[in-house]
Amino acid sequence: MARATTKTRKAVVTIAAWMIGLTIFFPILWTILTSFKTEGQAINDPPLFFFFDWTLENYAIVQERSNYMRFLWNSIIIAGGSTVLGIIIAVPAAWSMAFVPSKRTKDILLWMLSTKMLPAVGVLYPIYLMFIKLGLLDTRIGLVIVLMLINMPIIVWMLYTYFREIPAEILEAARMDGASLRSEILYVLTPMAIPGIASTLLLNFILAWNEAFWTLNLTAAKAAPLTAFIASYSSPEGLFFAKLSAASTMAIAPILILGWFSQKQLVRGLTFGAVK
Amino acid sequence: MAPAVILLLGWMLVPLTATLYFSFKKYLPLRGDSLENGLEWVGFQNYTRFVGSSSFWPSVQTTLIIVGSVLVITVILGVLLALLLDQPMWGQGIVRILIISPFFVMPTVSGLVWKNMFMDPINGILAHLFRFFGAEPLQWLSQASLQSIVLIVSWQWLPFATLILLTAIQSLDSEQLEASEMDGAPALSRFWHIILPHLGRAITVVILIQTIFLLSVFAEIFVTTAGAFGTKTLTYLIFQRVLESQNVGLGSAGGVYAIILANIVAIFLMRIVGKNLDR
Numbered sequence: 001m002a003r004a005t006t007k008t009r010k011a012v013v014t015i016a017a018w019m020i021g022l023t024i025f026f027p028i029l030w031t032i033l034t035s036f037k038t039e040g041q042a043i044n045d046p047p048l049f050f051f052f053d054w055t056l057e058n059y060a061i062v063q064e065r066s067n068y069m070r071f072l073w074n075s076i077i078i079a080g081g082s083t084v085l086g087i088i089i090a091v092p093a094a095w096s097m098a099f100v101p102s103k104r105t106k107d108i109l110l111w112m113l114s115t116k117m118l119p120a121v122g123v124l125y126p127i128y129l130m131f132i133k134l135g136l137l138d139t140r141i142g143l144v145i146v147l148m149l150i151n152m153p154i155i156v157w158m159l160y161t162y163f164r165e166i167p168a169e170i171l172e173a174a175r176m177d178g179a180s181l182r183s184e185i186l187y188v189l190t191p192m193a194i195p196g197i198a199s200t201l202l203l204n205f206i207l208a209w210n211e212a213f214w215t216l217n218l219t220a221a222k223a224a225p226l227t228a229f230i231a232s233y234s235s236p237e238g239l240f241f242a243k244l245s246a247a248s249t250m251a252i253a254p255i256l257i258l259g260w261f262s263q264k265q266l267v268r269g270l271t272f273g274a275v276k
Numbered sequence: 277m278a279p280a281v282i283l284l285l286g287w288m289l290v291p292l293t294a295t296l297y298f299s300f301k302k303y304l305p306l307r308g309d310s311l312e313n314g315l316e317w318v319g320f321q322n323y324t325r326f327v328g329s330s331s332f333w334p335s336v337q338t339t340l341i342i343v344g345s346v347l348v349i350t351v352i353l354g355v356l357l358a359l360l361l362d363q364p365m366w367g368q369g370i371v372r373i374l375i376i377s378p379f380f381v382m383p384t385v386s387g388l389v390w391k392n393m394f395m396d397p398i399n400g401i402l403a404h405l406f407r408f409f410g411a412e413p414l415q416w417l418s419q420a421s422l423q424s425i426v427l428i429v430s431w432q433w434l435p436f437a438t439l440i441l442l443t444a445i446q447s448l449d450s451e452q453l454e455a456s457e458m459d460g461a462p463a464l465s466r467f468w469h470i471i472l473p474h475l476g477r478a479i480t481v482v483i484l485i486q487t488i489f490l491l492s493v494f495a496e497i498f499v500t501t502a503g504a505f506g507t508k509t510l511t512y513l514i515f516q517r518v519l520e521s522q523n524v525g526l527g528s529a530g531g532v533y534a535i536i537l538a539n540i541v542a543i544f545l546m547r548i549v550g551k552n553l554d555r
Contacts, residue, residue: 006364010365017360017363021370024374024378025377027390027431030393034393046408112281113484113546114539114542115287115288117539117541117542118292119538120492121494121511121514123292123295124531125524125528126291126294126295130290152283152287212382216384216498227382227495234498239392241393259379267443
């Protein structure tokens with residue numbers, strides 16, 4: 001009897017969870033499906049689900065209209081560069097906060113996080129002017145620097161929470177053996193922190209990839225990443241559902257796939273160490 | 277810690293000083309004002325003009341409504357969903373992947389996809405759905421513009437809330453729950469007295485992180501309504517002043533207001549978070 005009820009219960013839970021999951025996922029699924037339809041089929045009434053003539057022509061047209069590979073490459077360089085640079089700079093900070101904390105450590109951490117609350121738009125024009133003066137406007141290096149800085153607080157915070165889980169005795173032992181600070185960080189701390197660093201890397205790569213304020217405002221043609229590639233479909237091209245869908249699928253596919261494979265590590269990183 | 281702290285300090289102070297400086301100047305680049313020729317000092321004129329403009333208070337209100345509604349929706353639905361996902365079921369891994377997916381979609385894409393393929397009053401899926409049930413399709417982005425934006429943004433952030441809360445629920449000591457179950461505590465009181473208090477920290481983190489990102493929601497509005505139909509947030513209003521009408525002085529004064537608003541929210545949040553993270 002008890003067995004049967006748990007089975008029924010499990011079935012009910014499964015059906016409910018799958019229905020909700022599919023509802024939440026539906027906009028993405030629909031976009032992917034639509035990208036393989038012709039424009040006519042895309043606005044068919046009633047909507048067509050799986051039984052239509054699958055075609056790749058939208059992808060060809062989108063690629064022809066704007067060079068997808070260049071946007072993709074820009075996205076990879078900008079998101080990757082800012083993340084890697086950010087981690088290199090943040091590791092020493094997170095290290096000292098985790099292992100030689102002072103009274104002000106927590107204040108500094110909170111202050112860092114609070115800088116993220118400063119509205120970007122408040123400093124848009126000064127940055128814009130500086131970029132013109134320094135010749136950084138519409139360059140990849142400019143965006144690497146800006147995105148590195150805006151994600152820095154999150155990187156430091158995440159690394160800090162990971163580092164804090166490393167027992168300090170191990171570092172002391174290394175120090176007793178005469179390891180210098182540099183080799184301590186390089187050979188003792190880093191290998192132990194690899195999982196933490198990896199998930200920090202992933203999360204920040206995703207955040208930088210999807211960042212859509214600075215990337216839209218500081219780029220024009222040369223350094224524009226995928227966020228700008230897709231923004232050019234806002235109107236009136238957005239009315240061509242199949243092409244919009246193809247472009248959208250191309251913009252989100254790389255990160256979606258990366259995210260699916262790494263969701264376990266990501267979730268842990270996202271909790272900022274506040275949830276064990 | 278030096279390099280990271282110094283870089284961040286510089287990143288914060290240099291542009292902030294410039295914004296403060298511009299906010300007291302008349303600076304219209306298109307009319308020939310430039311730093312080289314010197315800018316005219318106008319005192320607090322930009323500040324009074326920005327607040328005096330009829331779109332100021334509505335924009336503050338819009339900002340707070342978006343942040344507040346998305347927080348309420350994602351936290352409540354997130355708790356419910358996390359409770360559901362915590363139950364034994366078949367294919368939990370796949371359901372998790374389905375639910376986390378919107379988090380990976382860039383804001384420009386989700387804005388455009390929702391606007392065109394879902395909220396379009398003629399060909400959108402929601403219009404088909406309304407017609408199927410015999411209702412008149414809604415002009416989502418003009419008739420219910422703010423609700424539409426809240427819907428889009430909530431869709432993007434619900435995965436984040438759900439997964440953090442799920443992780444927290446899974447870390448709950450199951451013995452405690454079983455004990456209370458044996459004592460005959462009803463499900464609702466178990467939730468209220470054991471699960472919810474346990475989720476306190478996780479909810480704090482969700483609110484903190486989401487607020488940071490929600491205060492600066494931009495792309496979702498940029499590609500959908502472009503600030504029309506009462507969806508102009510403070511961020512968007514300043515963006516229009518600075519980049520569209522090229523009034524840097526006025527926009528900078530607006531920037532200072534936005535910073536003040538963000539600071540009020542930040543102080544409020546930091547107090548809660550600081551307290552909560554100590555435990």
